[in-house]
Amino acid sequence: MDHRPQAWGRPRDDVYGPYDASYLQTSGPKTATQSPVVTGTSVIAIKFKDGVVMAADNLASYGSLARFTDVKRLRPFLSTSVVGFGGDVSDMQYLDRHLTELAIDEAYEHESSAAGTSGGAPGGQLNAANLHKYLSKLMYRRRNDFDPLWNQVLVAGFDGAGKPFLGSVDLRGTAFAAPSLASGFGAMLAQPIMRRHAATDADAAALSREQAVQIVRDCMKVLFYRDARSLDRYSLAVVTRDGVEISEDERLEQQSWAFAERVRGYGTQVV
Amino acid sequence: MTSIGTGYDLANSIFSPDGRNFQVEYAVKAVENGGTSIGIRCKDGVVLAVEKIITSKLLKPGANKRIATVDRHLGVVYSGMVPDGRHFIERARDEARAWRDTFKTPISTADLASRMGGYLQAYTLYQSVRPFGITAIIGGFDSPAELPVDGEVGSGPACGAGGKVAGKTHGGPFLYMIEPSGLYWGYYGAATGKGRQAAKAELEKLDLGGPGGPALTLEQAVKEAARIIYLSHDESKDKEFELEMTWISGPDGPTKGLHQEVPKELREEAERLAKKAMEADEEDEGKEEKMEE
Amino acid sequence: MAAMFSQNPLMNGPNYSFNDAPRSNAPDGAREHRFDPYADNGGSTLAIAGADFTIMAGDTRLTSGYSINSRFHPKLFKIGGSTADQKDATLVLSVVGFAADGEALKERLDAICKMYRYRHGKPMSVKACAQRLSTILYQKRFFPYYVHAILGGLDEDGKGAVYSYDPVGSYEREQCRAGGAAASLIMPFLDNQVNFKNQYVPNSGEGHALQERERRPLTRAEVEMLVKDAFDGAVERHIEVGDGLQMMAITKDGIEEIVLPLKKD
Numbered sequence: 068m069d070h071r072p073q074a075w076g077r078p079r080d081d082v083y084g085p086y087d088a089s090y091l092q093t094s095g096p097k098t099a100t101q102s103p104v105v106t107g108t109s110v111i112a113i114k115f116k117d118g119v120v121m122a123a124d125n126l127a128s129y130g131s132l133a134r135f136t137d138v139k140r141l142r143p144f145l146s147t148s149v150v151g152f153g154g155d156v157s158d159m160q161y162l163d164r165h166l167t168e169l170a171i172d173e174a175y176e177h178e179s180s181a182a183g184t185s186g187g188a189p190g191g192q193l194n195a196a197n198l199h200k201y202l203s204k205l206m207y208r209r210r211n212d213f214d215p216l217w218n219q220v221l222v223a224g225f226d227g228a229g230k231p232f233l234g235s236v237d238l239r240g241t242a243f244a245a246p247s248l249a250s251g252f253g254a255m256l257a258q259p260i261m262r263r264h265a266a267t268d269a270d271a272a273a274l275s276r277e278q279a280v281q282i283v284r285d286c287m288k289v290l291f292y293r294d295a296r297s298l299d300r301y302s303l304a305v306v307t308r309d310g311v312e313i314s315e316d317e318r319l320e321q322q323s324w325a326f327a328e329r330v331r332g333y334g335t336q337v338v
Numbered sequence: 339m340t341s342i343g344t345g346y347d348l349a350n351s352i353f354s355p356d357g358r359n360f361q362v363e364y365a366v367k368a369v370e371n372g373g374t375s376i377g378i379r380c381k382d383g384v385v386l387a388v389e390k391i392i393t394s395k396l397l398k399p400g401a402n403k404r405i406a407t408v409d410r411h412l413g414v415v416y417s418g419m420v421p422d423g424r425h426f427i428e429r430a431r432d433e434a435r436a437w438r439d440t441f442k443t444p445i446s447t448a449d450l451a452s453r454m455g456g457y458l459q460a461y462t463l464y465q466s467v468r469p470f471g472i473t474a475i476i477g478g479f480d481s482p483a484e485l486p487v488d489g490e491v492g493s494g495p496a497c498g499a500g501g502k503v504a505g506k507t508h509g510g511p512f513l514y515m516i517e518p519s520g521l522y523w524g525y526y527g528a529a530t531g532k533g534r535q536a537a538k539a540e541l542e543k544l545d546l547g548g549p550g551g552p553a554l555t556l557e558q559a560v561k562e563a564a565r566i567i568y569l570s571h572d573e574s575k576d577k578e579f580e581l582e583m584t585w586i587s588g589p590d591g592p593t594k595g596l597h598q599e600v601p602k603e604l605r606e607e608a609e610r611l612a613k614k615a616m617e618a619d620e621e622d623e624g625k626e627e628k629m630e631e
Numbered sequence: 632m633a634a635m636f637s638q639n640p641l642m643n644g645p646n647y648s649f650n651d652a653p654r655s656n657a658p659d660g661a662r663e664h665r666f667d668p669y670a671d672n673g674g675s676t677l678a679i680a681g682a683d684f685t686i687m688a689g690d691t692r693l694t695s696g697y698s699i700n701s702r703f704h705p706k707l708f709k710i711g712g713s714t715a716d717q718k719d720a721t722l723v724l725s726v727v728g729f730a731a732d733g734e735a736l737k738e739r740l741d742a743i744c745k746m747y748r749y750r751h752g753k754p755m756s757v758k759a760c761a762q763r764l765s766t767i768l769y770q771k772r773f774f775p776y777y778v779h780a781i782l783g784g785l786d787e788d789g790k791g792a793v794y795s796y797d798p799v800g801s802y803e804r805e806q807c808r809a810g811g812a813a814a815s816l817i818m819p820f821l822d823n824q825v826n827f828k829n830q831y832v833p834n835s836g837e838g839h840a841l842q843e844r845e846r847r848p849l850t851r852a853e854v855e856m857l858v859k860d861a862f863d864g865a866v867e868r869h870i871e872v873g874d875g876l877q878m879m880a881i882t883k884d885g886i887e888e889i890v891l892p893l894k895k896d
Contacts, residue, residue, distance in 0.1 A: 101665045127491065137492040146594075160489035164442070167488050168435065174407045174596070175431070207731050210668050211774075235700070239670055240731035243693050243701040254698045266895075267702075 103155035103217040105129050107140045108296045109253030110151035110221045111286050113261045114231045114246050114271040115279035118307035119223035121149050122283045124291070125315065126298035127156045133298065141304045143311045145170050148195040148224030149304040150202075153250040154238065155217035162202075162216060169193075169201075195224025195306075199234035199242060207240025215239070219250035223306050231271070231306075246271040249286070252294040257286035276305065288319050292326070351465050361469055362462050365418075365518035368471035372417035373404075373579065374533035374570045376541065377475040379513035379526055380552050380559040383587035384477035385600075386415040387563040389533065389571055390580040405584045405599075409434040409444055411479050413584050413597035417531030418472035418518075426474055430454055442488040447478030447512035451522050459520025469518040473530040476516065479586040479595055480509035511586070526552065533570025540566045556587055560600055564608035565615050581609055669777050670695055672730040673871025675811035676706055677861055678781045679825060680791030682848040684882045685783040687723045687793075688858045689811075690866070690893060691875035693730060702874040702895065704730065706811075708737045709879070709886055710782075711744025711755055720886060721754045721784055723879045724764075727811030728778035728798070736776045740764055757784035761794040761802060768800030775799050779810035784881055791881070813865035813872045820864065824857050825849065851880065859891070866894045 069080075077086070105127050112121035127135035135156075142150045142163050150166065152159040173192050193201070199222040209215050215238040226232040234244040246268050247261035264282050265271035274282075283303065291297045299319040305312045346352055347360030354360060373389040388404045405415045406427040414430055416423040433453045437445035445453075454476070461469045486493075515530065516522040527541035544562055545553040554562065560583060567581050583600040587593045600608075673694035678687045689706035692699060706727050712720035724740060726733030743763060747755045755763070761782050768776055780796040795808040807825045809817035822828040827844045835842035849857070858878060865872045873896065878889040 135492050139491060139493075156491060160491060164438075164489040168438070171407075171410055171435070174410060203731070203734070207735060210666075210731070213666065213668065215666055215668075238666075239668060239729075240735075241670060241672065241695075241700075241729075242731070242734065243704045245701040245703070248700075254700075258698070 103158075105134055105156040106296070107138065107153050107156060107159065108294055109249055109251040109257065109290055110140065110153045110219070111249040111253045111257045111261065111283060111290070112151065112221050112223050112233050112247065113265055113274070113279050113282055114233050114268070115265075115274040115276055116272055117231070117276060118225075118305060119149070119231050119233050120276070120279040120283045121151050121221060121223050121304045121306070122287050122301055122317075123151050123153070124287065124298040124301040126296065126300075128296045131296070133296075136298060136300065139302060139315050141302045141313055141315075142166070143304075143313060144195075144198055144224075145173060145192055146310050147192070147306075148198055148222060149306050149311055149313065150198070151221040151223070151250075151304070153219045153221075158216040158218050162205075162218065162220070165205075166198075194227060195222050195232040196226035196234070198222055198224070199232070199236065199244070203236045203240055203242035206236050206238060210239045221248055221250060223304070225306075225308070229308075252297075253286070253290060256289050256293055260286050260289065276307070280305065284317075284319075287317075288322065291319055291322070292324075349465050350461075350468060351463055359462055359519070362519045365469040365471050366473075369418040369473045369518065369530060370532065370534075372419070372472070372531045373576075374529065374531040374537055374567060375415045375417045375473075375475055376529040376537050376563055376566055377415065377477050377513045377515070377525070377527065378541070378544070378554070378559045378563055379477070379511050379546065380554040380556055382511070382591050383479060383556040383559070383585055383593070384413075384511045384513055385556065385559045385563045385583065385585045386413050386475060386477045387567050387581065387583045388415050388417075389531070389567045390582050391576045392578040392580060399580065404582055406430075407584075407597045408450065408476075409438075409478075410596050411444060411481065411586060412447060412450060413477050413586060414474055415477075415584075416472040416474040417534075418470075422470045423472045423474065426454070426458075426470060426472060429457055430476075433457075438488055442490070443485060444481070446480045446509075447476060447514060448480075448524070450478070451476050451514035451516060451524070455516050455520050455522040457520075458516055458518065462519055471518065473518065474516045475528045475530065476514045477512070477584075477586055477597070479511050479588055479597075481595060482507060482509040482588060484508065510588070529566075529570075532575070533567075533572060536570040537566050540569060556585060556591060557604070560585060560604060561608045561611055564605070565612040568609070568612040568616055569619075581605065581612075583608070668774075669729050670731075671728065671777075671812075672700070673812045674706055674727050675809065675813035675817065675862070675865055675869070675872045676725040676727045676779070676781055677807075677809045677817055677821075677858060678725065678783050678793040678795070679807040679821070679849070679854050679857065680783070680793040680805070681851060681854055682791065683785070683789055684851050684854075684880055685723075685785065685791035685793060686851070686854050686858060686878060686880050687725050687781065687783045688862065688876060688878045689725050689727065690862060690872045691877050691890070692871065692873050694871045697870070699874070705877050706733070707877050707879050707888075708741070710737070710741050711748060711760070713745070713748055719754075721881070722757060722760055723783045723881055723886060725781045725783070725810065726778045729776075732776040733778045733780075736767065736778060736780065739767055743767075757782065757786055757792045757794070760784070761792075761804070764794070764796065765800040765802045768796060768798065770800075772799050779814070781808055781810055783879075785883065789883060809861070811872075813869040816865050816868055817861045820861055821857070855880075862893060 107127055110123040123140040125138050127138040140152045144166055217238050219237045222234045224232055233248055235248045236242045246265040249257040287301050291299050301317045302315045303317045346354035350361045373391045375388045378385045386405050390404050408414055408430045434445045458470050461467050513525050514522050515525055515528040526546035529537035583605055585600050586597045589595040674690050674692055676689040687707055691703045693701040693704035707725045709717035709720035710722040710724045744755045775798040777798055782794040784792050786792040794802050794804050796802045807821045827846050830844035832842040862876050873893050876891045876893050880887040
């Protein structure tokens with residue numbers, strides 16, 4: 068037996084094995100976010116004639132646990148753009164606060180927002196394309212520091228020419244734009260459906276707001292059917308030149324699980 | 339000033355025997371030379387206005403704004419030394435940002451006034467500094483709704499502990515004025531600068547502090563503010579001026595809780611009415627003079 | 632010392648004090664990082680230098696894994712113009728590999744070329760820019776830009792110039808070069824069609840007597856044709872290539888940009 072005072076009250080090494088104090092070490096390489104913890108799943112968005120529609124469900128998962136069920140993952144920016152977050156929720160909160168600060172700094176140069184010019188954002192304020200570029204630089208910088216913000220972010224709004232804009236940035240700073248975008252599972256399940264209606268910008272420009280909303284709603288249903296980390300309550304944002312409308316308590320209507328019976332290949336069924 | 343000189347006015351941190359800080363009083367003089375600023379707290383918002391004296395024809399019209407946004411819902415206007423005002427704004431923005439950083443929620447108008455009051459007061463205490471040569475008017479609209487914490491993700495419990503109390507009202511329009519001494523009060527209507535006497539006299543005539551709260555609406559207040567600035571302008575001293583106006587409404591109002599410039603159309607309409615009122619006054623005066631004859 | 636008194640058979644030493652604690656199982660406290668800072672965004676690029684022109688080309692597809700992120704994400708960038716729209720640019724950079732690094736590299740090189748222009752009152756030569764690009768890449772030798780860069784322009788004699796790079800800055804001036812996902816498909820085709828490799832004069836003899844086909848500079852029309860054929864072939868055989876073909880022709884009159892459709896499957 069070890070009778071030294073530092074051993075008092077501690078599990079015995081010979082019984083429980085040595086205490087692993089490695090986590091207490093302060094030396095060694097800097098450790099940053101190495102994996103996401105509480106996560107949000109897909110975000111989807113599609114352009115239409117007068118703007119962009121975006122949706123994301125209200126769930127934040129802790130692994131496979133549905134941890135928070137009223138999470139707002141679509142955030143307005145300067146009431147001219149919407150940012151949709153997938154991935155780590157704490158990093159989303161950091162980004163949200165950062166963007167709030169950015170928006171306030173923008174408001175210091177106060178051009179009256181009532182006197183909006185053609186370019187979507189009023190008075191030369193940051194538009195969605197600018198914001199997309201800004202976020203891509205921020206995310207790329209953090210990946211260079213090996214301290215990534217573990218998110219994939221969709222940015223919707225208008226570009227400098229006043230045309231609808233939809234872009235994406237991921238945790239490595241990869242940035243791109245397209246007529247329709249989906250992060251996470253949505254890239255596999257929702258994107259093909261959306262591309263059927265908006266393969267090109269010209270196709271998207273032929274869609275009405277109602278059509279675009281319906282497409283997005285259908286995609287959210289498909290995602291709920293197939294994505295185990297999804298929820299039937301979701302947020303829906305519509306960005307137009309008139310501003311941003313976000314509704315945060317949408318529900319999936321008219322679900323039909325009849326198809327589930329025919330699903331074969333995994334699970335408990337034998338044949 | 340009665341006891342000028344005698345050495346007590348040379349340093350900030352020395353009282354005169356009769357208990358005055360002359361440096362602060364001189365700072366007030368600097369304010370009294372500045373263009374008139376006013377603030378009106380009305381039923382559904384706050385209006386800030388300033389008489390911007392045009393010091394040179396070479397300055398671009400409409401540029402060089404004098405009313406600043408401090409946070410989304412907060413605006414500041416000031417009379418006196420413009421550089422001092424600029425520093426005041428910078429500090430106010432830092433305070434608002436620091437508040438958000440710690441509490442993840444916007445600073446209330448009262449809290450900002452308190453922070454800035456304390457800041458200005460500190461500039462009356464030390465040998466090494468002089469007081470601010472400005473009097474600032476802070477206008478704000480604190481959100482009546484329970485605001486989400488910045489970055490907040492959910493909406494919290496719907497009932498039980500931590501739930502919302504139904505029917506309780508919060509926030510609303512607020513107006514504060516801070517003087518060089520650091521003294522600040524909340525006001526129904528505030529005026530400072532050159533034309534403050536005339537402006538205050540006009541403000542007192544408005545229905546701003548009735549028992550059921552002010553009756554004046556935001557749009558009326560904009561028009562009154564324009565009229566008061568035009569009225570308090572002394573043409574014998576300064577030839578030309580520009581009227582700069584901002585407003586803050588509640589979330590249901592025209593600015594959706596934000597501090598914004600008054601739209602051009604409304605401002606021009608208010609200016610037109612103000613000029614008309616001036617002309618009417620002059621005519622009345624002319625008539626009275628004739629009658630006296 | 633204290634280690635002698637340990638009862639722990641495994642450690643042969645006491646492990647109660649944190650100072651005595653084992654550091655970690657990994658050697659020297661090193662930790663595994665789960666974050667991989669790199670991604671492969673697919674796509675392919677191509678550059679051919681002619682007698683008095685250079686043609687650069689790239690597809691416009693951006694992928695990650697089996698997903699197509701965007702069908703129009705250009706890989707060709709005009710560099711060093713005096714304005715944001717690059718109207719008076721004389722150089723073209725193509726980047727393929729990891730898109731975020733490509734974007735960062737392009738922005739840096741563009742900023743440097745712009746600074747050069749402001750300071751010297753003239754655009755940077757391809758030769759100077761090529762050396763500078765190599766330095767930029769090499770400076771990040773231990774955390775490289777994960778891209779295959781190709782720089783195109785006209786040299787001091789007005790001849791087409793193509794410089795190609797590896798991710799850490801090793802570079803070479805070449806007649807033609809293919810980069811990216813389908814480089815291995817396109818490059819042999821170019822060897823044969825641009826440099827006439829393995830082409831012989833018919834009936835000129837056998838074995839060593841066999842005469843190589845005479846090399847001649849290609850015309851612009853021929854090169855454009857080659858580029859289109861090269862990409863049509865790449866699209867057919869590589870899943871990461873497709874959607875659109877972006878071509879830039881650099882001549883003494885400036886840079887002409889052409890975007891053509893490719894198969895979207």
